[in-house]
Amino acid sequence: MKILSAAQTRAADAYTIAQEPISSIDLMERASGAVADWLKQKYSPEVPFYFFCGPGNNGGDGMAVARLLHHDGYDVQVFLVETGQNQSADFSQNLERLPQAIPVTNVQTTSDLPAVPLKAVIVDGLFGTGLSRPLEGIYAEVVEYLNQHQGTVVSIDIPSGLFTDAPTPAQTAVIKADYTLTFEQPKLAFLLPASGSYAGEWHVLPIGLHPEFLAQVETPHQLLTHGLIENVLRPRSRFSHKGTFGHALLVGGSYGKMGAITMSAHAALRAGLGLLTVQVPTTGYTILQTAVPEAMVLTDAHEQHLSQFPEDLSKYQCLGIGPGLGQAEDSRLAMESLFRQKLPPLILDADALNLLASDRLLRQNLPANSILTPHPKEFERLTGPATDDFHRLQLLQSFCAEHDCYVILKGAHTCIGTPTEEFFFNTTGNPGMATGGTGDVLTGILTALRAQGYSPLETCQLGVYLHGLAGDIAAEVEGEASLIASDLYKYLGAAFRKIHLNQK
Ligand SMILES: NC(=O)C1=CN([C@@H]2O[C@H](COP(=O)(O)OP(=O)(O)OC[C@H]3O[C@@H](n4cnc5c(N)ncnc54)[C@H](OP(=O)(O)O)[C@@H]3O)[C@@H](O)[C@H]2O)[C@@H](O)CC1
Numbered sequence: 001m002k003i004l005s006a007a008q009t010r011a012a013d014a015y016t017i018a019q020e021p022i023s024s025i026d027l028m029e030r031a032s033g034a035v036a037d038w039l040k041q042k043y044s045p046e047v048p049f050y051f052f053c054g055p056g057n058n059g060g061d062g063m064a065v066a067r068l069l070h071h072d073g074y075d076v077q078v079f080l081v082e083t084g085q086n087q088s089a090d091f092s093q094n095l096e097r098l099p100q101a102i103p104v105t106n107v108q109t110t111s112d113l114p115a116v117p118l119k120a121v122i123v124d125g126l127f128g129t130g131l132s133r134p135l136e137g138i139y140a141e142v143v144e145y146l147n148q149h150q151g152t153v154v155s156i157d158i159p160s161g162l163f164t165d166a167p168t169p170a171q172t173a174v175i176k177a178d179y180t181l182t183f184e185q186p187k188l189a190f191l192l193p194a195s196g197s198y199a200g201e202w203h204v205l206p207i208g209l210h211p212e213f214l215a216q217v218e219t220p221h222q223l224l225t226h227g228l229i230e231n232v233l234r235p236r237s238r239f240s241h242k243g244t245f246g247h248a249l250l251v252g253g254s255y256g257k258m259g260a261i262t263m264s265a266h267a268a269l270r271a272g273l274g275l276l277t278v279q280v281p282t283t284g285y286t287i288l289q290t291a292v293p294e295a296m297v298l299t300d301a302h303e304q305h306l307s308q309f310p311e312d313l314s315k316y317q318c319l320g321i322g323p324g325l326g327q328a329e330d331s332r333l334a335m336e337s338l339f340r341q342k343l344p345p346l347i348l349d350a351d352a353l354n355l356l357a358s359d360r361l362l363r364q365n366l367p368a369n370s371i372l373t374p375h376p377k378e379f380e381r382l383t384g385p386a387t388d389d390f391h392r393l394q395l396l397q398s399f400c401a402e403h404d405c406y407v408i409l410k411g412a413h414t415c416i417g418t419p420t421e422e423f424f425f426n427t428t429g430n431p432g433m434a435t436g437g438t439g440d441v442l443t444g445i446l447t448a449l450r451a452q453g454y455s456p457l458e459t460c461q462l463g464v465y466l467h468g469l470a471g472d473i474a475a476e477v478e479g480e481a482s483l484i485a486s487d488l489y490k491y492l493g494a495a496f497r498k499i500h501l502n503q504k
């Protein structure tokens with residue numbers, strides 16, 4: 001699913017109005033109807049609604065929703081926060097359409113604001129995608145007042161004060177919504193760490209924007225949806241054998257960190273790999289052979305950390321390096337000589353990334369099409385600090401372009417950066433996955449998928465989606481707090497099945 005900028009959203013709106021054709025006020029009615037339907041499904045008429053409306057079309061939506069709920073017997077009140085200056089045409093028309101029975105208050109100062117009962121739902125229709133500068137004066141005061149409400153706050157389209165596709169300056173007033181009901185496409189701000197929490201739980205409500213426009217519009221930002229993933233995952237042929245599904249080599253583990261490489265190995269096998277070899281320091285031999293009997297084990301010359309790679313790498317279809325690796329000087333030198341050889345596709349994680357960050361020569365020699373899986377701190381070590389989330393996306397883009405590689409930047413909405421300047425944001429996963437070892441599991445999954453012949457982009461897309469989906473299934477069974485990394489490969493089969501089931 002494409003993620004549009006504020007300007008593209010306006011263009012989609014205009015295109016739909018001209019080509020469907022539909023009048024602007026009727027399109028607003030359709031959008032407002034979707035919001036009203038969502039609210040009616042969730043709340044009974046006993047719940048009072050307080051609508052706060054700004055001067056533009058977001059305020060127009062707010063009044064239209066208030067009217068629709070009123071007609072269905074809900075107790076609604078409307079508070080207009082605007083100066084009477086730049087009202088949009090559809091705002092004015094919806095103001096005229098408000099039934100007399102709905103109380104309307106003009107808010108000029110904070111003394112006009114109501115005491116909102118705890119059980120009431122506040123609907124935020126102050127500003128939407130037309131926000132052009134940070135909120136100040138009475139608007140900022142109203143937002144701060146509404147943010148003190150202990151009950152539920154629902155934002156229409158986007159929390160007021162939040163910029164759709166640009167950094168929202170710190171310390172400015174932004175609604176902290178419990179729910180955001182956004183039109184047609186999620187907004188980029190919802191997917192980024194600093195701004196995402198303002199939106200709360202967001203839902204995309206389709207409002208019938210013109211499919212032709214949506215098909216043609218070009219955007220670097222996309223959402224990884226179930227539909228996209230269904231087309232990536234290939235069924236396993238009946239006449240296949242273990243050679244069909246690739247032979248991968250995982251390298252990592254060090255004294256005290258054998259668990260990391262063990263979990264990667266389990267995950268690789270659960271991700272459909274044909275054959276797995278794991279290389280560990282000598283101290284890990286018994287651990288690996290016992291914990292993962294399905295894997296073959298090579299031992300390093302060194303007892304406690306990696307100091308060399310196997311000479312012949314030609315039999316492997318993918319090489320995953322990093323889980324539990326440590327940052328010994330021997331390991332760095334081994335990677336330097338490795339990068340001078342002809343290599344199978346690479347997945348780099350954890351300390352492999354830290355070694356890469358500390359060694360410019362290594363970065364320069366990084367083989368094309370490698371997949372890197374940093375969390376934000378590891379990413380910062382590779383690229384230098386980002387001033388905000390949008391700057392981080394720029395750094396991601398330039399790093400991927402410069403090194404011709406794919407970077408999976410881990411987070412609540414993990415973002416895949418590509419050398420073609422496209423970004424894919426993941427939609428699966430949950431806070432239960434913020435626990436040690438989940439990254440090692442991802443590395444195992446990616447290594448297995450790449451070895452099975454998926455392209456680098458397909459590997460990233462399928463890998464992060466499956467990893468998050470396994471986490472979601474695990475959270476349903478185990479609960480978020482009790483979720484541990486090994487649950488992710490325990491439920492990986494269920495995640496595959498969920499995609500396959502939907503394929504039929
Ligand atoms: N796209 C779609 O598909 C559909 C969209 N719909 C709805 O339309 C919404 C977008 O509407 P919109 O463009 O009228 O923008 P909105 O945010 O309501 O207000 C803009 C006004 O506020 C003003 N203003 C801006 N910043 C300000 C500030 N800091 N402080 C004070 N004023 C400020 C600005 O004036 P100016 O920037 O010129 O000063 C302008 O007058 C969208 O979010 C959705 O809810 C649906 O109804 C139908 C389908």
Ligand SMILES: [K+]
Pocket residue numbers: 058124125126127128155156157158159160
């Ligand atoms: K809003």
